[in-house]
Amino acid sequence: MKILPYHPSVLAQAQLVDLINYCQNTEAHLAIKMAEQADIFAIPQVYQQSGGNFWIAQDAQQIVGCIALLPLDAHTGVLKKFFTYPPYRGQPVRLGAQLFDQLLNFAQQHDFTRLVLDTPAAETRSHTFYEHHGFRRITPNELAVAYSYPDRHSWLYELQL
Template sequence: MKISCDVTDPHRLAELVDLIMYCQNTEAHLDIKMAEQPDVFAIPAYYQATGGQFWVALDSGHVVGSIGLLKLNEQVGVLKKFFTYPSYRGRPQRLGQRLYETFLNEVKTQTKITTIILDTPRAETRSHYFYEKQGFQQISRADLKVAYPFPDRDSLIYQKTVTR
């Protein structure tokens, strides 16, 4: 399995859309349209040009996972588009952990970000467990000090302080 930052190939982008739609709608029944997620179609401009990054996990050349770092400012980054197909979760693949470690390494070595935030639908309890295990703490929306767009589905907000 390979983790890549190259999402410019149209076929790879189509597979990324398939992954996102599967995880959000087939699996989680969130009814989120791709029109609500224009960042996916502008990854170089939305993520990379602002000092963030976007990764896809490839198995035999096919997209099986993703994670993005949206840099809001010098201190705050957002964990976005964190998805894996079910067969890659947990042991033996542990793809989610591998993607998250790639993300966190980038934050720690390539940025000055001190706070990572994320949003996740309330119904996605499996995700909540993963984030809490990584040191994220749920915060209220009133405690969220920055604004960023996300398709809100009764979402919870999590925050983590980055330690170097």
């Protein structure tokens, strides 16, 4: 298993779309179209050239997980596109924790002091992960930065670093 910064290729793009579609639509039944997620088709410009990053986890040559950090300002970043296929969740692989550690280390090395995220209210498995890792639920008023998120009965979380 390798966790690497995203590098554009047709194969990587296709595998990433498959992973996100599976997690959002097949598994969670959120009915989110890829057309609503233009960032996935411009990862270097949206994430990597803005001072953030986008990581993929590969098992052999297959993308099995991803996570991204999108800067909002000099000190606040948004945790985005955090997905793993089910066999890689929890013990013994703990891919979610590995991906989150990669993002957290990057955020701390780049002087971010706060992470925020949005997640659908129905995604209780995600809520458990975030709360276990120190995030606390906040209101939109507590967000205190301009961040356009797709409100699908979303819950907002923050982590002070």
